[in-house]
Amino acid sequence: MAGDSTRGAYRPTRAFVHSGRMTDDVAIRVRGLQKTYGDHVAVGGLDLDVARGECFALLGPNGAGKTTTVEILEGYRPRSAGEVTVLGLDPRRPTRDWRARVGIVLQSTGEFEALTVREVINHFALYYPAPRDPAELIEAVGLAEKATARAGTLSGGQRRRLDVALGVIGRPELLFLDEPTTGFDPEARQEFWDLIRQLSAEGTTILLTTHYLYEAEALANRVGVINNGRMIEVATPATLGGRATAATVVSWDARDGRQSVSTDTPTAQVSKLSAEFGGEVPGLTVARPTLEDIYLSMINAGKGEQ
Template sequence: MEAIEVTGLRKTYSGRDAVAGIDLVVARGEIFSLLGPNGAGKTTTVEILEGHRRRTAGDVRVLGEDPGRAGSAWRSRIGIVLQDASDAADLTVREMVRHVGGFYPGARTPDEVIDLVGLTAKRDSRIRTLSGGQRRRVDVALGIVGRPELLFLDEPTTGFDPEARRQFWDLIRTLAGDGTTIVLTTHYLDEAEALADRLAVVADGRIVAEGTPATLGGRAAGQARVAWTEDGARRTEQVADPTGLIRRLLDTGVDLTTLTISRPTLEDVYLDLIGATR
């Protein structure tokens, strides 16, 4: 049984399709990332998977159940980190984590979760005294305290500094290594590339491409861009296989220390897929 199985998913508002026929499979233990511009339909899709929004049409199974009809036992098996989370500002971090953990059978201990998200030094601080990035870590702690089989992360590292983001990535890898299935929505393409086993790009309510970060949208087969300096001028050429060009440059005496080879980045492919212009 897959963690998520979706066929023909549609969501219509006032005659307009916000989600226009999505088919999707997410394997158990996988880190799966949904990418797309604002208004593309990815948030609506995730809310349907979480059981927070009803679909107009299609078949959806999450952990083997229809999220539109599933009960509290099913909800205890998923974790959610919302993009905009509210908090009880006058509670301490430990009090808040303990309170939410009480709703789950077999929850992690508060101190274990607080340590996982890097807030040990702030565990007795009131939430209202925390920085934006620290509050975001509390949101993540609340999402994982119940040992979810499936974790939804919506822009989880918003407000994190670069070091905190890398620490969070390590946490996600640890959770995935323990068998947690993770669905990640993010605008940080480096985050998706670093974490996701597979990803899909959503545009206009449809999945326009799906694959691994290395192969999405034909990325692996994209032409290489070779650049070098010759006679004091910078030159570039795009080729499918740069081997022959490099040999020619070597024969002509080009200084190979000036040579660089690059293929399309995930950002390049993503912008092409969503029809963006730069």
């Protein structure tokens, strides 16, 4: 069809098209980002790359510079120095076309209390050139039963779903999620994660900030840890802070009480124990450090430096 003729027409410049695609594969590119308020350095030389289609989680303690960084990327705040490109545009000067391609889920504030879920979503759909179908979206975020309920009567989890619905109504290529599940009960959180995974599966690039390490582990392809306005490390959740190669702790109930051994060869240790006990080892656990253990040790190391 049209695709064939297009391909033919562009054959001489395929190399160019290819390199264009390469830069197009980057959703967010940040180099040496700085943000200062007087003497206070909120962000001090931060680098970040997020590929298209990726779900990237930013971790860090309060005051580490997460929100400042994200708000600069969202086009809300000016920066003091550094290079920033988001979907091919400098967010210092956001255009309305760019706004239509970026979805933002802010920390919840409780707005539109007197309007119904359907009224709010229908209205926001008008802002975008190619919005999702509001009825389908209400279904997808699990608010079908609440479509005619006023926003003021929604629970915390339902409100957050409405926030997400407003963030994705315009079919954004890139979605910013700022601490999306704070205050959720575990069941609501699981359902919410399914929603985010679905958006990610559809190809939406997601930049998530969260306090919950297990949330980053559940959702993100990669995590970046920010502390004191700098990116300390970027890795997959499984390998952050040398987690994959960190010593494993093998514990069991010995005759004279609980015993633990920290080892790089846990399988050999378990075999040895099995032989000693003649089969089953009582109370056996084999544990690698959790993401939270690794994260806390990284943040505490940062405190030592200060």
